[in-house]
Amino acid sequence: xxxxxxxxxxxxxxxxxxxxxxxxxxxxxxxxxxxxxxxxxxxxxxxxxxxxxxxxxxxxxxxxxxxxxxxxxxxxxxxxxxxxxxxxxxxxxxxxxxxxxxxxxxxxxxxxxxxxxxxxxxxxxxxxxxxxxxxxxxxxxxxxxxxxxxxxxxxxxxxxxxxxxxxxxxxxxxxxxxxxxxxxxxxxxxxxxxxxxxxxxxxxxxxxxxxxx
Amino acid sequence: xxxxxxxxxxxxxxxxxxxxxxxxxxxxxxxxxxxxxxxxxxxxxxxxxxxxxxxxxxxxxxxxxxxxxxxxxxxxxxxxxxxxxxxxxxxxxxxxxxxxxxxxxxxxxxxxxxxxxxxxxxxxxxxxxxxxxxxxxxxxxxxxxxxxxxxxxxxxxxxxxxxxxxxxxxxxxxxxxxxxxxxxxxxxxxxxxxxxxxxxxxxxxxxxxxxxxxxxxxxxxxxxxxxxxxxxxxxxxxxxxxxxxxxxxxxxxxxxxxxxxxxxxxxxxxxxxxxxxxxxxxxxxxxxxxxxxxxxxxxxxxxxxxxxxxxxxxxxxxxxxxxxxxxxxxxxxxxxxxxxxxxxxxxxxxxxxxxxxxxxxxxxxxxxxxxxxxxxxxxxxxxxxxxxxxxxxxxxxxxxxxxxxxxxxxxxxxxxxxxxxxxxxxxxxxxxxxxxxxxxxxxxxxxxxxxxxxxxxxxxxxxxxxxxxxxxxxxxxxxxxxxxxxxxxxxxxxxxxxxxxxxxxxxxxxxxxxxxxxxxxxxxxxxxxxxxxxxxxxxxxxxxxxxxxxxxxxxxxxxxxxxxxxxxxxxxxxxxxxxxxxxxxxxxxxxxxxxxxxxxxxxxxxxxxxxxxxxxxxxxxxxxxxxxxxxxxxxxxxxxxxxxxxxxxxxxxxxxxxxxxxxxxxxxxxxxxxxxxxxxxxxxxxxxxxxxxxxxxxxxxxxxxxxxx
Numbered sequence: 070x071x072x073x074x075x076x077x078x079x080x081x082x083x084x085x086x087x088x089x090x091x092x093x094x095x096x097x098x099x100x101x102x103x104x105x106x107x108x109x110x111x112x113x114x115x116x117x118x119x120x121x122x123x124x125x126x127x128x129x130x131x132x133x134x135x136x137x138x139x140x141x142x143x144x145x146x147x148x149x150x151x152x153x154x155x156x157x158x159x160x161x162x163x164x165x166x167x168x169x170x171x172x173x174x175x176x177x178x179x180x181x182x183x184x185x186x187x188x189x190x191x192x193x194x195x196x197x198x199x200x201x202x203x204x205x206x207x208x209x210x211x212x213x214x215x216x217x218x219x220x221x222x223x224x225x226x227x228x229x230x231x232x233x234x235x236x237x238x239x240x241x242x243x244x245x246x247x248x249x250x251x252x253x254x255x256x257x258x259x260x261x262x263x264x265x266x267x268x269x270x271x272x273x274x275x276x277x278x279x280x281x282x
Numbered sequence: 283x284x285x286x287x288x289x290x291x292x293x294x295x296x297x298x299x300x301x302x303x304x305x306x307x308x309x310x311x312x313x314x315x316x317x318x319x320x321x322x323x324x325x326x327x328x329x330x331x332x333x334x335x336x337x338x339x340x341x342x343x344x345x346x347x348x349x350x351x352x353x354x355x356x357x358x359x360x361x362x363x364x365x366x367x368x369x370x371x372x373x374x375x376x377x378x379x380x381x382x383x384x385x386x387x388x389x390x391x392x393x394x395x396x397x398x399x400x401x402x403x404x405x406x407x408x409x410x411x412x413x414x415x416x417x418x419x420x421x422x423x424x425x426x427x428x429x430x431x432x433x434x435x436x437x438x439x440x441x442x443x444x445x446x447x448x449x450x451x452x453x454x455x456x457x458x459x460x461x462x463x464x465x466x467x468x469x470x471x472x473x474x475x476x477x478x479x480x481x482x483x484x485x486x487x488x489x490x491x492x493x494x495x496x497x498x499x500x501x502x503x504x505x506x507x508x509x510x511x512x513x514x515x516x517x518x519x520x521x522x523x524x525x526x527x528x529x530x531x532x533x534x535x536x537x538x539x540x541x542x543x544x545x546x547x548x549x550x551x552x553x554x555x556x557x558x559x560x561x562x563x564x565x566x567x568x569x570x571x572x573x574x575x576x577x578x579x580x581x582x583x584x585x586x587x588x589x590x591x592x593x594x595x596x597x598x599x600x601x602x603x604x605x606x607x608x609x610x611x612x613x614x615x616x617x618x619x620x621x622x623x624x625x626x627x628x629x630x631x632x633x634x635x636x637x638x639x640x641x642x643x644x645x646x647x648x649x650x651x652x653x654x655x656x657x658x659x660x661x662x663x664x665x666x667x668x669x670x671x672x673x674x675x676x677x678x679x680x681x682x683x684x685x686x687x688x689x690x691x692x693x694x695x696x697x698x699x700x701x702x703x704x705x706x707x708x709x710x711x712x713x714x715x716x717x718x719x720x721x722x723x724x725x726x727x728x729x730x731x732x733x734x735x736x737x738x739x740x741x742x743x744x745x746x747x748x749x750x751x752x753x754x755x756x757x758x759x760x761x762x763x764x765x766x767x768x769x770x771x772x773x774x775x776x777x778x779x780x781x782x783x784x785x786x787x788x789x790x791x792x793x794x795x796x797x798x799x800x801x802x803x804x805x806x807x808x809x810x811x812x813x814x815x816x817x818x819x820x821x822x823x824x825x826x827x828x829x830x831x832x833x834x835x836x837x838x839x840x841x842x843x844x845x846x847x848x849x850x851x852x853x854x855x856x857x858x859x860x861x862x863x864x865x866x867x868x869x870x871x872x873x874x875x876x877x878x879x880x881x882x883x884x885x886x887x888x889x890x891x892x893x894x895x896x897x898x899x900x901x902x903x904x905x906x907x908x909x910x911x912x913x914x915x916x917x918x919x920x921x922x923x924x925x926x927x928x929x930x931x932x933x934x935x936x937x938x939x940x941x942x943x944x945x946x947x948x949x950x951x952x953x954x955x956x957x958x959x960x961x962x963x964x965x966x967x968x969x970x971x972x973x974x975x976x977x978x979x980x981x982x983x984x985x986x987x988x989x990x991x
Binding site for chain 2: 128
């Protein structure tokens with residue numbers, strides 16, 4: 070695949086870009102003189118980090134779905150609901166919109182995030198047919214949307230701090246709320262660990278292959 | 283042509299493994315380790331899964347229903363399933379590990395749910411939170427037992443609590459209520475469990491518990507009774523509504539008391555009977571209780587009315603059993619006729635027989651009876667008392683009884699032979715006695731007494747007239763003697779020497795003179811006036827001598843003089859003669875056989891009565907009052923009518939006596955006539971008093987004539 074107006078990378082220009090403050094330094098500079106972060110042309114361990122954090126997030130995601138998210142006690146009767154169970158209960162009571170939002174934010178998006186990160190990590194390691202721009206879009210989307218998964222955790226936090234009416238009614242966070250928050254945090258770290266420049270390198274590799282032919 | 287720059291040799295240096303592998307892999311490793319550790323810990327802390335069998339799983343939900351011990355959650359229901367056959371529900375409960383060892387064989391489980399009963403509301407907290415399963419077990423770890431039968435109710439005495447478990451048996455007419463309180467002197471000390479039929483289906487039994495420390499109150503001599511319901515009685519003292527408390531009226535209740543001291547402490551599950559009332563319980567305190575009795579049959583030749591179920595069976599007055607049933611029996615095969623005979627069933631109480639232990643075997647009692655029957659023991663019917671018409675069964679040793687055996691194979695119970703019944707005919711004899719009493723001529727007696735007294739009164743009237751007769755002669759001399767006495771007194775040195783006593787003397791004198799004036803008024807026409815005047819003048823001299831000391835004397839003397847002058851005009855001799863006549867008449871009156879006979883007649887009357895009463899007593903007439911009351915009443919009425927005259931009699935006697943006394947007042951105390959009259963009068967007075975007291979007694983208690991008291 071050929072780009073119409075090929076944009077030179079810093080690597081091709083013999084330069085080195087900072088991943089955090091985006092300042093460009095001559096090749097061979099070890100630390101960014103602007104923000105002090107370590108400068109590497111390509112983070113060779115990036116994929117390892119992605120996979121490691123991805124795995125931790127997945128481990129946390131299991132109890133997040135098995136354990137109750139909320140403990141609601143009303144006049145002595147305690148009810149506990151998992152994420153999916155709560156959404157189903159809401160749907161049974163007719164609140165399809167709220168149930169949909171919860172399902173989207175707490176189930177669909179995290180799963181898609183897992184899939185997206187895994188896809189990106191695989192695609193840079195193996196030959197891929199996907200377009201460079203599409204993958205960048207996907208990466209940006211994952212980065213952007215990841216934080217919204219925390220909405221569930223926020224709802225639990227706000228409810229449990231607001232509803233404290235003693236024996237009449239009280240809401241406490243269940244064990245799943247903690248692990249779910251951890252899942253979100255770990256997926257975000259996993260996404261951040263991904264060195265998007267690797268996408269370009271694969272592009273070059275393909276270009277080289279094309280040139281060779 | 284520029285030469286290509288030399289190919290940049292990029293050697294991929296083979297770096298060691300630790301440099302190629304990022305340290306970040308430690309994070310998932312740690313996560314895995316933590317997860318595994320948590321899982322392992324959870325698994326290790328998981329208690330055993332026990333199965334509880336219930337008839338139904340009302341309100342039990344999987345996952346959320348708790349198992350509680352002393353209201354602390356020690357487990358959760360994990361599953362609710364059916365037993366194979368769908369007979370019962372199996373509730374699987376995950377126990378906490380720390381408590382599991384205590385859930386051994388004696389653990390008891392039940393479902394706590396809200397309940398509203400007559401004794402109160404319980405399990406209210408489960409209305410909102412849902413039911414829970416409660417369990418109790420003792421504090422000794424005995425190893426977990428995985429399968430338990432669930433109870434429908436909380437145990438009466440939870441394991442670990444101290445108290446006394448009893449078995450209560452309801453007597454006839456007693457309804458035991460589940461959960462009813464057991465009270466002791468108004469204090470709630472225990473509870474009745476759920477009643478059920480006894481094994482022989484003869485009565486209802488219920489477990490009951492007396493909590494510590496009150497369990498010490500229950501002894502072997504303790505009796506329980508039912509306090510529920512109310513009693514209403516309408517009697518002479520008015521209507522009476524009685525119930526112990528409103529709550530026991532609604533919810534029922536059992537109370538107990540140890541009626542006689544002593545007794546031994548009872549063991550767990552000791553049986554006790556619940557009586558219908560406290561009085562029943564007290565009455566039964568010496569009984570070992572019904573059901574322990576040994577049944578026998580007795581066949582009497584005739585049907586005799588008056589024998590009832592529960593009539594006593596006695597030996598020489600000691601109650602040893604009760605009649606439990608009365609039926610007629612026709613047995614042509616045995617008796618060779620078709621007569622209806624009276625077959626009664628009795629229960630003899632071995633405890634009362636003092637045979638052996640109260641629980642002596644039926645066989646032993648039977649043996650004993652067989653032996654006694656051989657030596658002459660027979661049954662007979664006997665009247666229960668003199669008044670009652672009821673009958674009882676008596677076992678008596680008949681010395682010369684014809685040979686008989688205890689018929690052991692008799693249906694339904696062994697047959698005790700009988701002897702002749704003794705049913706007293708007390709009613710008839712009592713009636714005869716009372717009619718004889720009614721025929722006594724009491725009225726005639728009274729009438730004649732009244733007649734006699736009438737004549738006596740007339741006589742007395744004559745006597746007063748006679749006093750005014752000329753022939754009364756003895757009086758002036760007596761009067762003179764009297765005045766001489768007066769003079770003697772007046773002239774005594776004491777009076778002259780003691781002016782202080784003079785006033786007293788004068789007062790006495792005054793009254794004497796007043797009396798004299800009365801007398802003199804009566805003897806106006808007497809001839810001995812002159813002597814009287816002399817006497818009075820002498821008295822005037824005495825008075826004159828007293829004048830020196832007292833100022834009021836002249837008036838007195840004047841009145842005395844006046845009196846004397848009035849006396850002069852009196853026809854005293856006539857009076858004296860009349861008095862004489864009266865005395866003579868009275869004497870003749872007293873010598874009349876009629877007068878003499880009065881006390882005698884009364885005496886005879888009383889004697890007759892006494893005789894009648896003793897007859898009554900001998901004949902046992904006091905019995906069967908219901909039959910004889912009518913005639914007794916008629917007799918009493920006759921007596922009452924007769925006694926109406928009695929006060930009249932006594933009044934007349936009184937009047938007569940007064941008149942006689944007035945007449946005789948003028949006589950000298952020492953006179954012979956007077957003495958005779960006086961003694962006659964005394965006799966009369968006594969007779970009158972006797973009649974009066976008899977009249978009063980009869981008025982007060984007419985039946986005393988019958989009862990002899």
